[in-house]
Amino acid sequence: xxxxxxxxxxxxxxxxxxxxxxxxxxxxxxxxxxxxxxxxxxxxxxxxxxxxxxxxxxxxxxxxxxxxxxxxxxxxxxxxxxxxxxxxxxxxxxxxxxxxxxxxxxxxxxxxxxxxxxxx
Numbered sequence: 001x002x003x004x005x006x007x008x009x010x011x012x013x014x015x016x017x018x019x020x021x022x023x024x025x026x027x028x029x030x031x032x033x034x035x036x037x038x039x040x041x042x043x044x045x046x047x048x049x050x051x052x053x054x055x056x057x058x059x060x061x062x063x064x065x066x067x068x069x070x071x072x073x074x075x076x077x078x079x080x081x082x083x084x085x086x087x088x089x090x091x092x093x094x095x096x097x098x099x100x101x102x103x104x105x106x107x108x109x110x111x112x113x114x115x116x117x118x119x120x
Contacts, residue, residue, distance in 0.1 A: 053087075058091050067103060079105055080101070081099050
């Protein structure tokens with residue numbers, strides 16, 4: 001189990017790698033977030049144990065779930081989430097996740113770490 005935990009913490013999902021920060025608080029913050037993500041991966045592995053998928057494959061399938069922008073007068077007002085079908089529905093049900101029907105649209109665009117160098 002320890003070997004699995006170390007391998008999991010170094011995968012593309014969690015990416016705990018040597019980081020170069022000068023402040024101890026930032027290092028602790030990075031490790032805290034990675035350990036929190038590890039706990040989520042471990043929980044999903046337990047929830048999805050009966051389904052013939054790895055956590056990485058399950059997250060990949062879940063990534064196909066998307067929302068639809070609802071526009072009122074050319075301005076986005078909310079995001080409607082369609083009912084998940086097939087394997088995504090089974091994954092969510094196994095993890096006891098209930099999605100909301102609608103999400104409020106804040107108009108904020110999120111940049112992931114992969115996009116940051118282009119935006120700097």
